[in-house]
Amino acid sequence: MNLILKIVFQRLGLGVLTLIAVSAVIFSAIQMLPGDFASAILGQSATPETVKAFQHQIGLDKPAVQRYWEWIGGVAHGDFGYSFSSAGSLGGGHDRAVSDIIVPRLKNTLILASLAAVVAVPCALLLGILAALYRNSFFDRFVNSFSLAWISFPEFFIAYILMLYLSVKFQFLPSLASVSNDSGIGDYLVKCALPAMTLVLVTLAHMMRMTRTALVNLMSTPYVEMARLKGASRFRLICLHALPNAWAPIANVIALNLAYLVVGVVIVENVFVYPGIGQLMVSAVASRDIPVVQACALIFAATYILLNLTADIIGIVTNPKLLHRR
Amino acid sequence: MSELEYWAGRFRKGQISRREFMGRAAAIGATAMTSNLVAKIASASEPKKGGFARFAMAAGATTDTIDPGTWPDTFTQCAFYGAMCNNLTEIDAKGQVVGDLAESYEPDKEAKKWVFKLRKGVTFHDGKDLTATDVVETFRYHMAPNSKSAAKSLLASVKNVTSDNPNTVIFELDGGNADFPALVSDYHLPIFPAKDGGGIDWAKGIGSGAFTLENFNPGVSAKLKRNPNYHKNNLPYFDEVEFLSVTDVAARTNALTTGEVHFMAGCDLKTLNLLKRNPKVKIEEVEGIGHYTFAMNTAIAPFDNADVRRALKYAIDREEIVKKVFLGHAKAGNDNPIASSVKYAIDPEPKYSYDADKVKFYLKKAGLETLSIDLSVAEAAFPGATDAGVLYSEKAAKAGINIKVNREPNDGYWDNVWMKKPMVAVYWNGRVTCDWMFTSTYAEGAAWNDTNWKNARFNELLVAARSELDDTKRASMYAEMQQIVHDDGGTIVLVFNNYVNATSKNMAHGDVVKIWDMDGFRMAERWWFD
Numbered sequence: 001m002n003l004i005l006k007i008v009f010q011r012l013g014l015g016v017l018t019l020i021a022v023s024a025v026i027f028s029a030i031q032m033l034p035g036d037f038a039s040a041i042l043g044q045s046a047t048p049e050t051v052k053a054f055q056h057q058i059g060l061d062k063p064a065v066q067r068y069w070e071w072i073g074g075v076a077h078g079d080f081g082y083s084f085s086s087a088g089s090l091g092g093g094h095d096r097a098v099s100d101i102i103v104p105r106l107k108n109t110l111i112l113a114s115l116a117a118v119v120a121v122p123c124a125l126l127l128g129i130l131a132a133l134y135r136n137s138f139f140d141r142f143v144n145s146f147s148l149a150w151i152s153f154p155e156f157f158i159a160y161i162l163m164l165y166l167s168v169k170f171q172f173l174p175s176l177a178s179v180s181n182d183s184g185i186g187d188y189l190v191k192c193a194l195p196a197m198t199l200v201l202v203t204l205a206h207m208m209r210m211t212r213t214a215l216v217n218l219m220s221t222p223y224v225e226m227a228r229l230k231g232a233s234r235f236r237l238i239c240l241h242a243l244p245n246a247w248a249p250i251a252n253v254i255a256l257n258l259a260y261l262v263v264g265v266v267i268v269e270n271v272f273v274y275p276g277i278g279q280l281m282v283s284a285v286a287s288r289d290i291p292v293v294q295a296c297a298l299i300f301a302a303t304y305i306l307l308n309l310t311a312d313i314i315g316i317v318t319n320p321k322l323l324h325r326r
Numbered sequence: 327m328s329e330l331e332y333w334a335g336r337f338r339k340g341q342i343s344r345r346e347f348m349g350r351a352a353a354i355g356a357t358a359m360t361s362n363l364v365a366k367i368a369s370a371s372e373p374k375k376g377g378f379a380r381f382a383m384a385a386g387a388t389t390d391t392i393d394p395g396t397w398p399d400t401f402t403q404c405a406f407y408g409a410m411c412n413n414l415t416e417i418d419a420k421g422q423v424v425g426d427l428a429e430s431y432e433p434d435k436e437a438k439k440w441v442f443k444l445r446k447g448v449t450f451h452d453g454k455d456l457t458a459t460d461v462v463e464t465f466r467y468h469m470a471p472n473s474k475s476a477a478k479s480l481l482a483s484v485k486n487v488t489s490d491n492p493n494t495v496i497f498e499l500d501g502g503n504a505d506f507p508a509l510v511s512d513y514h515l516p517i518f519p520a521k522d523g524g525g526i527d528w529a530k531g532i533g534s535g536a537f538t539l540e541n542f543n544p545g546v547s548a549k550l551k552r553n554p555n556y557h558k559n560n561l562p563y564f565d566e567v568e569f570l571s572v573t574d575v576a577a578r579t580n581a582l583t584t585g586e587v588h589f590m591a592g593c594d595l596k597t598l599n600l601l602k603r604n605p606k607v608k609i610e611e612v613e614g615i616g617h618y619t620f621a622m623n624t625a626i627a628p629f630d631n632a633d634v635r636r637a638l639k640y641a642i643d644r645e646e647i648v649k650k651v652f653l654g655h656a657k658a659g660n661d662n663p664i665a666s667s668v669k670y671a672i673d674p675e676p677k678y679s680y681d682a683d684k685v686k687f688y689l690k691k692a693g694l695e696t697l698s699i700d701l702s703v704a705e706a707a708f709p710g711a712t713d714a715g716v717l718y719s720e721k722a723a724k725a726g727i728n729i730k731v732n733r734e735p736n737d738g739y740w741d742n743v744w745m746k747k748p749m750v751a752v753y754w755n756g757r758v759t760c761d762w763m764f765t766s767t768y769a770e771g772a773a774w775n776d777t778n779w780k781n782a783r784f785n786e787l788l789v790a791a792r793s794e795l796d797d798t799k800r801a802s803m804y805a806e807m808q809q810i811v812h813d814d815g816g817t818i819v820l821v822f823n824n825y826v827n828a829t830s831k832n833m834a835h836g837d838v839v840k841i842w843d844m845d846g847f848r849m850a851e852r853w854w855f856d
Contacts, residue, residue: 054474289389
């Protein structure tokens with residue numbers, strides 16, 4: 001157990017280092033965006049002095065390196081700064097902390113991601129196991145081609161197809177996922193149904209096929225053959241003998257897909273007008289609200305790193321060979 | 327017409343039968359030409375109260391605030407200016423300036439001093455009475471030296487704003503301006519309650535408008551409820567309204583066809599005919615005053631030569647561009663930036679149309695055989711700018727002008743390309759008055775004079791017309807100015823774009839304001855459910 005803890009801390013340390021590197025990349029990428037917030041919001045009529053005063057107010061006149069350290073220092077204390085929009089047209093408007101803007105959006109994205117994950121992960125595992133169990137049967141081929149077909153389309157296309165049939169033609173479900181802060185659970189379920197369905201369809205194939213492949217590979221190993229010779233049933237063979245050894249690659253793929261559900265939903269959120277963090281980031285980039293963009297990017301990076309870390313640890317824990325290194 | 331309207335009113339109230347109404351209409355002389363109108367009047371209903379209207383807007387960003395100095399796009403303009411607030415004046419459906427919070431307004435002899443008398447009995451949503459202090463503080467807010475308000479330059483000519491009693495506001499201008507009442511109808515200038523100790527309190531979202539703000543989630547939605555104490559008789563009709571920011575056009579269209587919203591801004595022109603076929607939807611198309619232009623920098627060669635400019639104006643096939651790029655949902659321009667619905671507008675002669683011979687004639691006059699120029703375009707300038715540029719280039723090449731169309735990045739277009747490159751595509755929202763349009767973009771030294779155009783006679787007329795209170799004299803001055811811009815200016819006014827929106831079938835309205843989109847942004851206040 002101590003070993004696992006050690007690995008966890010080691011990986012967490014590495015994760016923090018990666019995050020710092022990522023933050024530098026984010027910051028410099030944003031420096032390269034053409035146009036700046038001050039002149040964007042002030043319009044063409046603003047005099048250079050007004051622009052300068054405004055840049056000073058929001059701290060854009062400091063050198064980039066200094067701004068970077070101030071930002072990173074703030075983030076380390078959990079302070080993501082203030083949205084540029086809080087500067088208002090006369091200064092001293094009302095302050096809008098980046099965290100206040102992001103938290104409700106992040107909550108929405110997490111709700112949508114968990115809804116999709118709750119459906120997609122068990123479905124993918126079950127279908128993958130069944131496909132491995134009935135390998136090369138009609139069922140196996142059908143599930144494979146069906147899920148491959150969905151993953152081959154771009155997700156906005158799937159979104160529009162679902163929208164066309166389920167909301168425009170037959171009017172089962174709303175096409176706008178316009179949840180608000182005071183929406184109840186029922187409201188969330190109905191409004192998130194279409195976006196969640198889209199996400200399930202685009203992530204299902206990846207996880208399902210990895211489960212199937214990992215299992216099929218193991219099925220040809222001598223120890224499984226031994227078990228079969230012993231007379232174990234096919235179900236027992238897969239669930240008790242093969243699956244424990246297949247967890248590492250499956251966990252990896254699931255982690256990647258979960259990360260995708262959080263950070264890759266930009267398009268789905270925009271198509272369904274779902275007020276999540278992806279949509280927020282797009283809007284913030286368009287209006288050059290740099291503190292918000294940076295915070296979103298950092299949250300995305302952290303999500304990826306954390307989920308990958310979890311997958312690594314699951315891989316290690318389920319594999320005694322890695323756990324007891326000689 | 328008034329008699330027809332009288333009978334139409336009786337018919338709508340059920341006092342006469344349809345047959346009788348048609349008979350009466352025919353008797354008055356409503357012939358085939360007006361029969362459409364008769365049908366329209368007969369089918370139009372009396373406004374009804376009630377309902378929860380949802381509007382899907384094409385704009386909106388997470389950086390939106392209630393601060394009236396910002397309000398960059400139609401989301402904030404409709405939700406805050408149009409539904410929550412009132413100005414001193416507003417523009418009616420006939421394009422005339424009428425009082426809103428101001429009951430009356432009078433200029434002095436030179437139109438340098440304007441006295442506005444406020445309407446009595448107007449209250450803000452928190453119950454506070456409207457007083458002159460609120461008006462004074464509102465204007466000072468935009469005019470303050472450290473103000474970043476978008477209306478600051480608009481109010482640059484205002485020297486001082488004061489009040490001598492709670493019902494009177496006095497504006498002192500640095501020069502005469504007969505159009506000042508139109509200026510204060512700008513959507514940045516609604517009246518907010520004054521704060522103790524100066525300034526205005528906009529952050530709470532309290533105005534005097536038809537609706538009170540329930541909640542506002544920037545970049546997502548704004549929900550408002552009917553103001554029971556609204557000062558306009560019988561308005562508004564809706565109980566509740568909600569504005570949703572739906573920037574994706576397909577999502578807006580779907581939301582309208584599934585009935586989740588009752589209005590969508592900005593239809594997709596390519597699929598408009600499909601949308602038209604939907605029996606639950608109707609298209610609202612209004613000829614606007616916004617226009618798309620190609621602006622040439624007249625300070626540099628070859629555009630400093632008026633004959634070259636004229637050759638370029640003849641080298642473009644506007645009708646073709648209207649048909650192919652805007653699919654008919656625009657009106658070809660004639661290099662006069664004043665739309666026909668604006669007061670004093672004329673249609674200058676000769677009308678520019680594609681004419682290769684005239685292009686060659688004017689090129690020769692300028693001492694040139696051929697001409698090569700660069701044209702910078704981007705979809706950020708206006709949707710379809712690239713296609714329009716390419717069509718222009720194709721046609722111009724046949725007349726001896728080589729136009730290299732450079733597609734610029736959308737990001738930073740207004741910072742790095744507009745007013746920097748020699749010839750660029752531009753979008754103008756249009757202005758309510760001739761003076762406003764000319765002063766902001768065609769006057770010598772104007773901050774937005776993107777053609778660097780300097781015409782002595784034009785600038786002289788501009789100042790003279792501004793303070794002229796005699797209507798006939800003003801009309802002739804503005805006519806001459808429009809002619810000068812048409813003949814000599816560096817702007818190719820390509821088209822006036824139509825506003826193409828769609829509503830659910832049961833949404834109704836009277837005559838709409840053409841000055842701005844969506845019934846002058848005030849559809850929430852003026853429209854109703856049938």
